[in-house]
Amino acid sequence: MGGGCGTAAGSDMKKLSKTNYLVYRDCAHNAWVKVHKPEIYHAVSLSVFEQAIIEVGNDVDVRARELFPDGILVRRGDAVGTAELVAARAPVIYQPVFETDRYTTACDILAWNAATGAYDLYEVKASTSGEDRKAKDDLYAHDIAFQALVLQENGVPLGGLHLVRLNGEYVSDGKLDLNLLFTREDFTDRVTPLLAAVRAEMDAAHDLMQLPSRPAAPCTCIYKGRSSQCTTFSYINTNVPDYSVHDLTRIGASPKKLKALVDDGILAITDVPDEFELTVPQRNQVAAAKRRRPSVELDPLAAFLDEIHYPIAFLDYETYPCALPRFAGYGPFNHVPFQFSLHVVKAPGGDAVHHEFLFTEATCPDAPFVAALKAALPAEGSIIVWNKPFEKGINAKLAERLPAEQSALAAINDRVIDLMDVFTEQMLVHPGFRGKTSIKWVLPALVPGLSYKGLAIQEGATASETWNSIVTGELEPAEAAEARKNLLTYCGLDSLAMVEIWRALLATVAARELREAG
Numbered sequence: 001m002g003g004g005c006g007t008a009a010g011s012d013m014k015k016l017s018k019t020n021y022l023v024y025r026d027c028a029h030n031a032w033v034k035v036h037k038p039e040i041y042h043a044v045s046l047s048v049f050e051q052a053i054i055e056v057g058n059d060v061d062v063r064a065r066e067l068f069p070d071g072i073l074v075r076r077g078d079a080v081g082t083a084e085l086v087a088a089r090a091p092v093i094y095q096p097v098f099e100t101d102r103y104t105t106a107c108d109i110l111a112w113n114a115a116t117g118a119y120d121l122y123e124v125k126a127s128t129s130g131e132d133r134k135a136k137d138d139l140y141a142h143d144i145a146f147q148a149l150v151l152q153e154n155g156v157p158l159g160g161l162h163l164v165r166l167n168g169e170y171v172s173d174g175k176l177d178l179n180l181l182f183t184r185e186d187f188t189d190r191v192t193p194l195l196a197a198v199r200a201e202m203d204a205a206h207d208l209m210q211l212p213s214r215p216a217a218p219c220t221c222i223y224k225g226r227s228s229q230c231t232t233f234s235y236i237n238t239n240v241p242d243y244s245v246h247d248l249t250r251i252g253a254s255p256k257k258l259k260a261l262v263d264d265g266i267l268a269i270t271d272v273p274d275e276f277e278l279t280v281p282q283r284n285q286v287a288a289a290k291r292r293r294p295s296v297e298l299d300p301l302a303a304f305l306d307e308i309h310y311p312i313a314f315l316d317y318e319t320y321p322c323a324l325p326r327f328a329g330y331g332p333f334n335h336v337p338f339q340f341s342l343h344v345v346k347a348p349g350g351d352a353v354h355h356e357f358l359f360t361e362a363t364c365p366d367a368p369f370v371a372a373l374k375a376a377l378p379a380e381g382s383i384i385v386w387n388k389p390f391e392k393g394i395n396a397k398l399a400e401r402l403p404a405e406q407s408a409l410a411a412i413n414d415r416v417i418d419l420m421d422v423f424t425e426q427m428l429v430h431p432g433f434r435g436k437t438s439i440k441w442v443l444p445a446l447v448p449g450l451s452y453k454g455l456a457i458q459e460g461a462t463a464s465e466t467w468n469s470i471v472t473g474e475l476e477p478a479e480a481a482e483a484r485k486n487l488l489t490y491c492g493l494d495s496l497a498m499v500e501i502w503r504a505l506l507a508t509v510a511a512r513e514l515r516e517a518g
């Protein structure tokens with residue numbers, strides 16, 4: 001392997017880490033900002049959910065070590081200690097650290113292979129081999145190639161290159177079988193042909209990191225929809241307004257349209273010309289932004305509301321997607337349903353009566369969850385949710401794990417109506433939605449008096465992590481009591497928000513009827 005250390009070795013140089021190399025592969029701008037302007041890169045601090053993803057990765061990594069028992073764990077950053085262990089041919093090393101004058105990396109597991117006289121490298125990923133397999137495998141191959149090159153430069157005899165990840169087909173019988181939970185895949189033949197190209201990329205990335213100013217090339221996400229842009233977009237593109245053409249519904253699927261607008265200097269959503277070709281949803285979004293008031297398709301909205309029958313149950317679930325299955329019948333990342341909130345309106349003009357369930361024991365919540373749900377739900381009438389594939393999917397999984405409840409859960413699913421359909425089907429378009437259909441955007445626009453702002457928990461991912469910290473005993477009793485209270489408040493608002501949005505829609509239709517009668 002060529003040294004490739006090139007020109008400017010020195011103590012003031014910034015070493016390229018594996019993480020930054022992978023960020024660079026995604027976007028050179030973003031990698032530069034991460035290294036040189038961390039206060040901007042991290043301006044949006046990690047959400048509890050993002051922190052949780054890191055912690056989940058750590059948990060999975062620690063469990064995977066049991067596949068290679070009796071290893072020695074290297075202290076964070078201890079390249080010297082690693083070198084000593086490698087020189088002594090320690091049989092198994094966890095988290096070994098390697099550095100060159102330009103690069104630094106840590107591996108998950110090195111295992112000495114006496115048959116080949118070399119170390120086998122194992123990279124552990126907290127992901128399954130399901131969706132996006134091709135893209136993920138390519139990313140993982142580059143990840144392993146970076147490590148392999150740094151290890152080779154350190155003179156480590158390197159044998160097989162492997163990926164260890166979670167088996168998406170695995171279903172626990174209540175006791176984890178690590179040999180079935182994890183898959184081990186030999187990536188050697190996939191990584192080896194990449195090495196020369198990765199070496200060149202590493203050198204280019206390293207050299208770019210030494211530049212005192214950001215690369216001159218334009219930020220290519222100017223031609224991509226909002227969901228593709230990174231957190232540094234607004235730092236680089238100061239001329240792009242907060243609500244811009246990048247927020248047009250599904251504009252990422254029409255890059256030519258977006259490019260035409262940007263190249264013509266049309267950035268604010270209100271500057272899109274009336275004659276510019278847009279889809280119907282995009283056109284409605286622009287029209288609402290220009291008029292600064294909502295537009296309503298009253299007939300479809302009235303027909304939708306007529307399909308909702310009393311007693312009306314407004315139902316919301318909270319779940320925890322658990323990477324390592326904790327209970328029988330669960331596979332990796334299956335959702336554990338731990339909480340629901342239900343508001344019931346029995347008859348027209350009636351109050352919304354609240355029911356709630358929150359399970360914070362360390363045991364499986366499935367059976368108590370379903371029992372509480374059946375007890376609280378009216379025997380008939382509509383069940384209103386927001387984004388029905390989620391609640392219906394949870395019910396279907398519960399039915400698989402609790403066969404005795406199959407017919408009850410199927411009957412519940414048959415009564416479900418998705419209130420979000422009003423907004424995805426644009427029966428009502430409000431400038432405040434900004435093209436979104438999430439309840440977090442719809443609620444403040446339609447019911448300004450009710451808000452998630454100021455709540456300790458403001459979104460579902462934080463609720464998940466809060467529950468997990470209670471049931472895993474991370475919190476002191478007083479903290480756990482506070483966390484329970486916060487969970488009840490948050491989930492309660494989710495179902496109450498649906499009640500109030502439904503009432504706002506009823507009022508909209510009633511206003512028309514009044515106008516027509518008058």
Ligand code: SF4
Binds near residue numbers: 029
């Ligand atoms: S917005 Fe896109 S192109 Fe711009 S820095 Fe971020 S990832 Fe790179």
